[in-house]
Amino acid sequence: xxxxxxxxxxxxxxxxxxxxxxxxxxxxxxxxxxxxxxxxxxxxxxxxxxxxxxxxxxxxxxxxxxxxxxxxxxxxxxxxxxxxxxxxxxxxxxxxxxxxxxxxxxxxxxxxxxxxxxxxxxxxxxx
Numbered sequence: 001x002x003x004x005x006x007x008x009x010x011x012x013x014x015x016x017x018x019x020x021x022x023x024x025x026x027x028x029x030x031x032x033x034x035x036x037x038x039x040x041x042x043x044x045x046x047x048x049x050x051x052x053x054x055x056x057x058x059x060x061x062x063x064x065x066x067x068x069x070x071x072x073x074x075x076x077x078x079x080x081x082x083x084x085x086x087x088x089x090x091x092x093x094x095x096x097x098x099x100x101x102x103x104x105x106x107x108x109x110x111x112x113x114x115x116x117x118x119x120x121x122x123x124x125x126x127x
Contacts, residue, residue, distance in 0.1 A: 038050040048062065070083040
């Protein structure tokens with residue numbers, strides 16, 4: 001059974017950086033079709049897409065955060081990463097890793113399209 005475990009969150013000052021990690025269990029990354037994604041959910045707000053990465057490694061970023069993010073994966077280590085720079089208090093949220101095996105390209109930014117989720121890692125950006 002696929003398990004996703006996030007880490008790397010924490011408290012950071014505005015302007016700082018963080019690298020989030022998502023450990024992916026099993027053989028999920030060997031699937032010929034899959035999407036991996038990062039979502040976030042700020043307090044009292046809906047979950048929103050942050051970044052996705054296709055099986056071939058093509059990234060896609062939320063327009064509001066483009067230029068401050070890098071999503072990538074390491075198949076050998078079975079880890080998905082999200083590097084975030086120039087963090088602002090508005091980036092404070094619980095960040096979730098998500099996965100779904102049914103896509104080969106055009107990974108969606110809609111959380112309803114993902115079947116597997118991690119427990120989340122908290123990011124707090126202080127001003």
